[in-house]
Amino acid sequence: xxxxxxxxxxxxxxxxxxxxxxxxxxxxxxxxxxxxxxxxxxxxxxxxxxxxxxxxxxxxxxxxxxxxxxxxxxxxxxxxxxxxxxxxxxxxxxxxxxxxxxxxxxxxxxxxxxxxxxxxxxxxxxxxxxxxxxxxxxxxxxxxxxxxxxxxxxxxxxxxxxxxxxxxxxxxxxxxxxxxxxxxxxxxxxxxxxxxxxxxxxxxxxxxxxxxxxxxxxxxxxxxxxxxxxxxxxxxxxxxxxxxxxxxxxxxxxxxxxxxxxxxxxxxxxxxxxxxxxxxxxxxxxxxxxxxxxxxxxxxxxxxxxxxxxxxxxxxxxxxxxxxxxxxxxxxxxxxxxxxxxxxx
Numbered sequence: 148x149x150x151x152x153x154x155x156x157x158x159x160x161x162x163x164x165x166x167x168x169x170x171x172x173x174x175x176x177x178x179x180x181x182x183x184x185x186x187x188x189x190x191x192x193x194x195x196x197x198x199x200x201x202x203x204x205x206x207x208x209x210x211x212x213x214x215x216x217x218x219x220x221x222x223x224x225x226x227x228x229x230x231x232x233x234x235x236x237x238x239x240x241x242x243x244x245x246x247x248x249x250x251x252x253x254x255x256x257x258x259x260x261x262x263x264x265x266x267x268x269x270x271x272x273x274x275x276x277x278x279x280x281x282x283x284x285x286x287x288x289x290x291x292x293x294x295x296x297x298x299x300x301x302x303x304x305x306x307x308x309x310x311x312x313x314x315x316x317x318x319x320x321x322x323x324x325x326x327x328x329x330x331x332x333x334x335x336x337x338x339x340x341x342x343x344x345x346x347x348x349x350x351x352x353x354x355x356x357x358x359x360x361x362x363x364x365x366x367x368x369x370x371x372x373x374x375x376x377x378x379x380x381x382x383x384x385x386x387x388x389x390x391x392x393x394x395x396x397x398x399x400x401x402x403x404x405x406x407x408x409x410x411x412x413x414x415x416x417x418x419x420x421x422x423x424x425x426x427x428x429x430x431x432x433x434x435x436x437x438x439x440x441x442x443x444x445x446x447x448x449x450x451x452x453x454x455x456x457x458x459x460x461x462x463x464x465x466x467x468x469x470x471x472x473x474x475x476x477x478x479x480x481x482x483x484x485x486x487x488x489x490x491x492x
Contacts, residue, residue, distance in 0.1 A: 171211025216428035264384030276453040380410035
C-alpha cells in the first residue's frame, strides 16, 4: 500500500489523539491541535482517502474518525517512536526486581507482572516457567523431624519444587549428606527422558538400606520434570480494565476477565518466542480477543525462553509506552533470574 508523507502525518495525529482521548477525531481537531501546515478542508479530504484505505473508520453518524486495526498496525510498524522512561520509572523497575530476586523465580515473575500493571495501568498476565523439558540442577534432602525429610528439587530453569517425604525413620545428618551427594552425582544435568533404567538401577544400588527414600524420590522427580504443562498463569490489574470507556459495559468487561482467567487460552495468546510481540484486535485468532490488543514480551534464562508477560487493553492502548516498559522490565527480569540461577550454583 502506497501512502504519502502527508497522509502518514495525519494518520499519526489521529492515532495519537484517539489514544489520549478515546473520542472520535475530526478534521477541525487535527487542524487546531497539530501544526501540520494545511487547512481543515485538506485534512478532511485526506481523511476520506485514509478511510478508503481502511486505516481509519467512522463511528456511527459522527463526523469524527477512529483508527482501524489496520491503521494501528501501520502506526506500530512505521510511525511509532518508543517512549523514554522517566528516571523514577527506571529506578522503580530496578529496585523492585532486585528485591524480588531474593525469592523463587515464580515469585519474581509475579512481582514483575504486578510492576508492569502498575506502570501501564492496564491488565497484565504472566506465564510462570514450566519444568517440562528441564534438566535437574540440584536435589537436596533436608531433615525436618524423626520421620520426615524435605526434598528440594531445582531445575536448570530456576524452578524450585519442594515436597515432604514421610519415612519410618529419618537418616542421620551424615547419612543424608552422603545420599545428597549420590543423588546429585547420578542425576544432575539429566532431563526426565534421560533418567533411564540404567540410571535408576545404579541409583538403587547406591541407596541400599534407604529404599524408602529411593521409592519416594524417583516418582517425585518424574512429576517435577515431566508435568504436561505445570506453568501457572496469573493476572494483575483487573480493575484497570474498568477505567477504559471501551469496557464500561459490565458485560463486555466480564467477558474479558473471564477470558483472561482461562489459563490455556492466555498461554495460546501469549507469544513465547519473540522478544516483543504485538497483536491488535482482529489479528487475534480467538473471538474473545477481537476487541483488545495484546503486547507480550518473553523473559529468559540466557538464551532459553522461560515464559511471557502480556499487557492486555483496548486497541487504542499507548503502544510506545507499553513496549518501553515491557522491554525494560524483561531486561531487568532476565538479569534477576540469572542471578538466582548463579546463586544456586
